[in-house]
Structures are given as structure tokens and as C-alpha cells.
Amino acid sequence: MERNILLNEKLLALKSTLPPVILAKHFNLRPDMAARYTTHQKDNFQKDVAWILSFLAESVNLGQLVLFEEFISWLKTFLTSVHVPMKDVAESIELIREEINNRCTVEENQIINPFLTRAVAILLADEQIISMPAMGNNLTELAQHYIDSLLKGDRNTALALVMNKVKTGTTVKEIYTNVFQPVQYEIGRLWQTNKISVAQEHFCTAATQLVMSQLYPYMFTGERKNRKMVMTCVPGELHEMGARMVTDFFEMNGWDTYYLGANMPTESVVKYIIELQPQCIAISATMTYHVSAVADMIHKIKSTPNISPDLKIMVGGYPFKVANGLWQSIGANAFATDATNAISLANTLITA
Numbered sequence: 001m002e003r004n005i006l007l008n009e010k011l012l013a014l015k016s017t018l019p020p021v022i023l024a025k026h027f028n029l030r031p032d033m034a035a036r037y038t039t040h041q042k043d044n045f046q047k048d049v050a051w052i053l054s055f056l057a058e059s060v061n062l063g064q065l066v067l068f069e070e071f072i073s074w075l076k077t078f079l080t081s082v083h084v085p086m087k088d089v090a091e092s093i094e095l096i097r098e099e100i101n102n103r104c105t106v107e108e109n110q111i112i113n114p115f116l117t118r119a120v121a122i123l124l125a126d127e128q129i130i131s132m133p134a135m136g137n138n139l140t141e142l143a144q145h146y147i148d149s150l151l152k153g154d155r156n157t158a159l160a161l162v163m164n165k166v167k168t169g170t171t172v173k174e175i176y177t178n179v180f181q182p183v184q185y186e187i188g189r190l191w192q193t194n195k196i197s198v199a200q201e202h203f204c205t206a207a208t209q210l211v212m213s214q215l216y217p218y219m220f221t222g223e224r225k226n227r228k229m230v231m232t233c234v235p236g237e238l239h240e241m242g243a244r245m246v247t248d249f250f251e252m253n254g255w256d257t258y259y260l261g262a263n264m265p266t267e268s269v270v271k272y273i274i275e276l277q278p279q280c281i282a283i284s285a286t287m288t289y290h291v292s293a294v295a296d297m298i299h300k301i302k303s304t305p306n307i308s309p310d311l312k313i314m315v316g317g318y319p320f321k322v323a324n325g326l327w328q329s330i331g332a333n334a335f336a337t338d339a340t341n342a343i344s345l346a347n348t349l350i351t352a
């Protein structure tokens, strides 16, 4: 697939100039808004315009309408929970369209406008879409107790709940898949719908990272495969728990793993691969506007002469789950939706 890099850059450049213009135009159109907005709300309005431009730029760049639709559905839930009327947001999108259309060519506008038309339709539709998956598995009860303890700030009970379960035979993989992952998704949903604070979300995440570290003695790995995998997040990407979980699944399946974590500079990843010569590099991205960074990392890895052409590049994370075939279009060898699928795919892909 041809990426639209120039248009991406043009839209991203507007992030620094357009937010105050849209705010002024919206206030001009709706003096009632100008009268009631606090300084804080004015700041948030401008941040939201910049955010919309980030997601629009990346979705247009990748030719993936579905990524922008998902973002707009997410934004609808997020802003509804803080009582922002959808009519106002739709009006802002129309003002953004006007400004973009004044600055872009007819051909460019033909590419961009369908994205904005869909956005307005989603915002004004009656139904409320909650785009994140809900809980529901054989450890739901434990997951519920676990999240309740964390939301009360009781890390010790949360830790004890998990440790007791593991000591009585539940595997670490089950805990990861059926407790930590759905709990993290639920924490995200609670934050998105304004039911918990950023501080509570940070506390829960940090506590779960602590519990994960306590589980290391229980990761019986059995036979080693004599295969190496490197896991990394792209520059700017701060979501690292999914990447960590996938890495731990590889470790538990006998691979030697090298986890680099969040926000890794591309050049350092390439250098590390040259030194280590792994069989697999796994790249994680959660935010849609980081997919270009994944594409860039893949391109740099593939065009480095000292890296074996047999190296398999696997990608994963939220945007790849939403957009079918996105992984192929940016040059990856494989994609998996979760840690369980990632390991079975890697074992079929890398046999030597």
C-alpha cells in the first residue's frame, strides 16, 4: 500500500497553528460557548483539536478509515462522560474541515473529506459505542476482587489474591490473560468514562507491574529452544505492559528474551539487533499515531545490511487489531492479537 507521507506531514504541521484558529471561529459562531468556557476548558479544546489532527494525519497516511472511526467513537465516549455536547464536537470537526480545505489541494481534500464526514456521522448518531472489550472468563471473579482491591488502594490484598491462586495451581499465563489484561482494559474504560482519576489508573498499573515481578519465580520454562527474541516499543510509545506480557510468554515457552520496554529510539534497536542477531523482533504500538514509527523501524531494520534477512518481524497492539492487514501494509512478517497467539505464530514461523 502507498503511504501518503506528504499529506501526513501537512496535517501534522497544522497541529501548531490550527487549534487557536478553530477555538476563535467556534466562539465566533457560538457566543454562548465563549461566555461559559473556563481557561481550562479552552486549553482542553485546543488540545483536542491537536489530537484530532494527529489521528486524522496517521489514518490518512495509512489509508485506514477504520482507525479514525475507532478514534472518533473513543472520543465520543470520552467527551460525553464530561458532558461535552456531541453537536459542539461535530461543529468543531466542520470548522477543522473548512480550514484544512482552504490549505490543501482539491485532490488532497478528496482524500481527507470522507474521514471527516464519517466522523461527523459517528458523533451525531444516537448510539453510544464503547469500543473496548469487557471482562468475562474463568477467572472473572478473581479479576473482580483484584480490581476492587486496587481501586481501594489496597495493593497487599491484590498481591495476596494472585499469589494464593498461583500457589494452588493456576498458571502465570492464565493470570496474565484472564486477570491482568482484562483488568487493565477495565481500568482504561473507567478512566475514559471519567469514573476514576489519572492517579488511580497510574496506581493500579504500577501495582500490577509489582505483582507481575513477584510471579517470576513461578515461570517454569522447561526445555530451552536456543532462540532469541527482542521486544520493543517504538519511540514515543509509553504503553509497555502488553509488550512485557508477550515477552514473558516467549520466555515461558523456552525462548531467550530481551525486553527493551517503552519509548525506544529506532537507531538503538537496530544497533542492538546487529549485536544480538535474534531470530525474532517483536514491535509493540498502542497509540494509532505511532504506526508510522513502527513502519519506520521495520524499514530501517530491513535496510540494514548486517541484519539477517531471515529475521522475522512481528507487530502487535491496538491499531493492528482494529485495522485488518495493516501489519502487512507496513512490511511486517506477522501480527498476533495477544500473547497466546503470538507464541504459537512464532513457533510456526521460526522453525530453524
Ligand code: B12
Pocket (backbone or CB within 6 Å): 070, 071, 074, 132, 180, 181, 184, 185, 186, 187, 188, 189, 191, 192, 201, 202, 205, 236, 237, 238, 239, 240, 241, 242, 243, 245, 246, 282, 283, 284, 285, 286, 287, 288, 314, 315, 316, 317, 318, 335, 336, 337, 338, 339, 340, 342
Ligand atoms: C496503563 C495505561 C497507560 C499508562 C501506561 C504505563 C505502562 N507502564 O505501560 C500511561 C499512563 C503511560 C498511559 C498513557 C496514555 N494513555 Co493509556 N492506557 C493504559 C491502559 C489503562 C492499560 C494498558 C495496558 O496495560 N493494557 C494491557 C495489555 C496486556 O494489553 P495490550 O496492550 O492490548 O497488549 C496485548 C495485545 O494488544 C498484544 N500486543 C501488544 N503489543 C504487542 C506486540 C506484539 C509484537 C504482539 C505480537 C502482540 C502485542 O498482546 C498483549 C497481551 O495479550 C489502556 C487501556 C487499554 N484498553 O489497553 C489505556 C489506553 C491505551 N490509553 C489511552 C490514552 C488515551 C493514553 C494517553 C494518550 C493519555 C494522555 N492523555 O496522556 C497516553 C499516551 C501515552 C503514549 N504516548 O504512549 C487510551 C487510548 C485510546 C485511543 N483511542 O487510542 C486507552 C485505550 C484508555 C481508554 N480506554 O481510553 N496509558
